[in-house]
Amino acid sequence: MNNVKAASSGNGTPAIQKDVNFTPHKMISFRTFLQPDPTYYFGNDIIEYLGGLIKNEAVDKVFFVTNDVLAKLYAGEITEVFRTNSIPYTVITVKDSERDKNFSNLEWLCDTLVDKFVTKGSVIIGFGGGCLTNIVGLAAGLIFRGIRYIEMPTTFMGVTDSCLSNKQAVNGAFGKNQYGMYRAPIFIFGDTKYLQTESLSGRKSAIAEGIKNAFINNAALLPYYENKLDNCDLNNLDPMTLTDLAYNVIRSKLAILKQDPSEKHFAVALEYGHTFGHAIEFFSGGSIPHGIAVAKGMCIAAEISHRLGYMSREEADKHYRLFGEKLRLDLKLPENISVDDIMNTILADNKKTVKGVKYVILEKIGVCLNPDGDYQICVDEELVRDVLSEQNEIVEKKLNKVTSKSA
Numbered sequence: 171m172n173n174v175k176a177a178s179s180g181n182g183t184p185a186i187q188k189d190v191n192f193t194p195h196k197m198i199s200f201r202t203f204l205q206p207d208p209t210y211y212f213g214n215d216i217i218e219y220l221g222g223l224i225k226n227e228a229v230d231k232v233f234f235v236t237n238d239v240l241a242k243l244y245a246g247e248i249t250e251v252f253r254t255n256s257i258p259y260t261v262i263t264v265k266d267s268e269r270d271k272n273f274s275n276l277e278w279l280c281d282t283l284v285d286k287f288v289t290k291g292s293v294i295i296g297f298g299g300g301c302l303t304n305i306v307g308l309a310a311g312l313i314f315r316g317i318r319y320i321e322m323p324t325t326f327m328g329v330t331d332s333c334l335s336n337k338q339a340v341n342g343a344f345g346k347n348q349y350g351m352y353r354a355p356i357f358i359f360g361d362t363k364y365l366q367t368e369s370l371s372g373r374k375s376a377i378a379e380g381i382k383n384a385f386i387n388n389a390a391l392l393p394y395y396e397n398k399l400d401n402c403d404l405n406n407l408d409p410m411t412l413t414d415l416a417y418n419v420i421r422s423k424l425a426i427l428k429q430d431p432s433e434k435h436f437a438v439a440l441e442y443g444h445t446f447g448h449a450i451e452f453f454s455g456g457s458i459p460h461g462i463a464v465a466k467g468m469c470i471a472a473e474i475s476h477r478l479g480y481m482s483r484e485e486a487d488k489h490y491r492l493f494g495e496k497l498r499l500d501l502k503l504p505e506n507i508s509v510d511d512i513m514n515t516i517l518a519d520n521k522k523t524v525k526g527v528k529y530v531i532l533e534k535i536g537v538c539l540n541p542d543g544d545y546q547i548c549v550d551e552e553l554v555r556d557v558l559s560e561q562n563e564i565v566e567k568k569l570n571k572v573t574s575k576s577a
């Protein structure tokens with residue numbers, strides 16, 4: 171394929187990728203290391219490649235699924251690609267907020283696709299953020315016991331995190347991602363051009379997950395994020411800086427997936443902060459973006475590690491520095507969510523075992539506790555409750571320290 175450069179993420183992945191000089195229209199491709207392992211096509215303003223990639227798949231029809239806002243912004247130029255490549259298509263818009271990530275919306279989408287004559291020879295494209303692609307990926311896995319699916323993420327989180335997982339899910343009445351399956355797309359098409367219209371909180375939410383990858387696997391990446399956050403205006407990133415930043419977050423996740431493509435052993439560490447984060451996100455009804463809820467969750471997990479005698483105070487404080495001071499996130503737990511609310515939701519989480527709830531806890535930055543070989547440990551419920559009830563006081567102290575330092 172012309173202009174397509176393969177970027178290998180083979181052994182010895184460097185901490186920061188410097189050898190890709192991103193320019194508009196330049197597309198690179200790489201493996202995801204997942205099982206199955208879809209190829210990821212990545213770049214900025216690379217729409218010209220999409221038609222050829224779809225034609226390679228011999229499809230009878232494309233079902234392009236997005237939401238109303240994204241359809242207005244981008245469906246015109248994308249359907250133009252289908253037209254010029256003589257690919258039959260139908261556009262379907264679906265609701266895609268966190269609250270809409272549920273069974274009834276999933277059922278509506280499946281029935282709509284069948285009503286519009288989707289066949290086993292069709293391909294469904296999910297064009298949107300992580301919520302939308304989770305719903306569409308799950309629909310693709312269910313219809314006729316599985317039809318082909320292409321993932322086109324449009325958020326920083328989608329491009330750098332949710333597409334690098336074959337986990338598709340919707341939320342249940344009692345918590346997040348309770349019903350789902352592992353289902354891989356045939357390929358991922360990540361064009362950072364679409365990220366320009368995303369909200370600042372969405373971008374910050376994804377960068378929090380990038381910092382998480384550094385916390386669990388590669389402490390050497392933390393200065394990279396500190397430097398970027400000190401020197402870049404996240405609200406106003408030029409397309410190449412945005413593409414480069416996204417690529418480095420992608421590489422930090424690939425470095426983890428390469429060690430565990432099944433997502434069931436070491437890659438479980440990617441759930442750092444998620445047991446608390448999911449409960450906070452769920453209770454907020456999606457008003458707290460996923461990665462921001464997870465950042466709050468990582469601060470709680472760091473406090474637990476410190477109290478268990480693992481993480482030093484200084485290491486736990488790095489969480490507040492990165493997420494609070496540098497990324498400028500509100501790390502407090504919302505006043506309307508009680509410790510009981512969080513604990514009850516956690517008890518419905520998929521981390522619950524017969525021995526109790528398991529949590530991803532770091533021994534120190536860059537090293538995950540792994541006493542039983544599953545990268546999660548049971549923590550005494552009273553200790554968790556103590557940390558949760560004291561967390562807002564701790565956050566306040568940390569933030570006051572920062573404010574008084576900079577005053």
Ligand SMILES: NC(=O)c1ccc[n+]([C@@H]2O[C@H](COP(=O)([O-])OP(=O)(O)OC[C@H]3O[C@@H](n4cnc5c(N)ncnc54)[C@H](O)[C@@H]3O)[C@@H](O)[C@H]2O)c1
Pocket residue numbers: 237239240266267268271298299300301302304324325326327328331332333334335336337338347364365366367368369372375459460461
């Ligand atoms: N499967 C996984 O491993 C995995 C990993 C990370 C996150 N997730 C899931 O992804 C979801 C979060 O995804 P997200 O952070 O992408 O947010 P999101 O999907 O909730 O999108 C946030 C908002 O941005 C809008 N939007 C999307 N792209 C846009 C664009 N280019 N321009 C303007 N608006 C745009 C969406 O319509 C939505 O209103 C959560 O449900 C989380 O559980 C899954």
Ligand SMILES: [Zn+2]
Pocket residue numbers: 379444460461464
């Ligand atoms: Zn996450």
